[in-house]
Amino acid sequence: MDAKGISRAVISRLPRYYRYLGELMEDGVERISSNELSEKMRVTASQIRQDLNNFGGFGQQGYGYNVQYLYTEIGKILGLDHVHHMIILGAGNLGQALANYVQFEKRGFKVVGLFDVNPVLAGVSVRGIEIKMISDLEEFLKNNSVQIAALTLPKNKAAEMADLLVANNIKAIWNFAHLDLTLPENVIVENVHLSESLMRLSYNLNRYVNEHQQ
Template sequence: MKKEHRVSIAVIKRLPKYYRYLGMIAEKGIIRISSQELSNITGLTASQIRQDLNHFGGFGQQGYGYNVEELRGEIERIIGINRDYNAVIVGAGNIGHALAQYERFEGLGFMIIGMFDTDEEKIGEEFDGIPVYDQAELSTFIDKEKVDIVVITTPAHVAQQVADIAVDAGVKGIWNFAPVDLKVPEKVVVENVHLNESLFTLTYYINNQSDYVPR
């Protein structure tokens, strides 16, 4: 069923959680599950789960619940991981290397097909089978290899330049680990992962536990 309205970011961010838990449930051989049972596992209310899924058509049957594999497949389609994505990492430092080593990316359809850096000692090397190219070749590579996602793990002062190159080359998605807010056209999606801000949020709640609401 086609959605007829814009879905809130809060709902979108809960979908991967449902997907993850449904995968764990499927591995146990469970065929169907009710919204209440899913609530007990995820920590979200049954009402919230039903409301979230109803944005996309519902998928459940009254008196039966949800078919685990079918629901997982629908969420896979909704969040767009029913296809492969070509991705490159710009910045072959510690964070870039850590991401390149994460084996589950490929299993989820995210193919890291290259890394880029300006360090001459890194250019021409391979890391876990992924070649490291000269950052000056980024635009040409994006166009030639039909890159969908650029992962930025560079220092803050060069991140915007990398983003500009990626946008001009036609990339529609940027996963940004640099500690800076990028300026891009509305048609380009940026997902920021600012590690310091996440850590600061943690320390705030450590020192203000009365404000903490488990998510």
């Protein structure tokens, strides 16, 4: 399983394969060919085979792919075969939404802490997790194994907090703040910029309207 030099594009598609395979499993489908899957997913069969062969030969000539096996293997590639401990910094609506989203836990992402600066929130519980003050964060990280931190803080706090997280050995940041974090390159940053997503939507909407006005 040589994971070097696999393009971002391929990696981005893996979770979608995983989702479709999960649905096929639920539907009791045992095997599928790249061709059938390509019709379902509206991508080329060639792309599916190319993508998968970056990681290994999961299929069998004349048969196709075993759904359950492929699902499991992609799960392993995505690291879903072990539990990750996650904390959430910022217990506003978005932070609480993430904490409440039980589906994550099913995939092995366990929320072990929830932090905020607002003293009003101190002691409030979300899904059994008590909100702590950010002043307790360093102490918490020293006593607990945490791999992932979700950053749902406003921009002005986020950069500073990211540095604190890295200094305390956090290896991956799920960044919801609207800024680009500059961190050591061994720290994984995955951005979710909602406003940028909304602007893309707006661009396409706008374009459509313009084209049909003329």
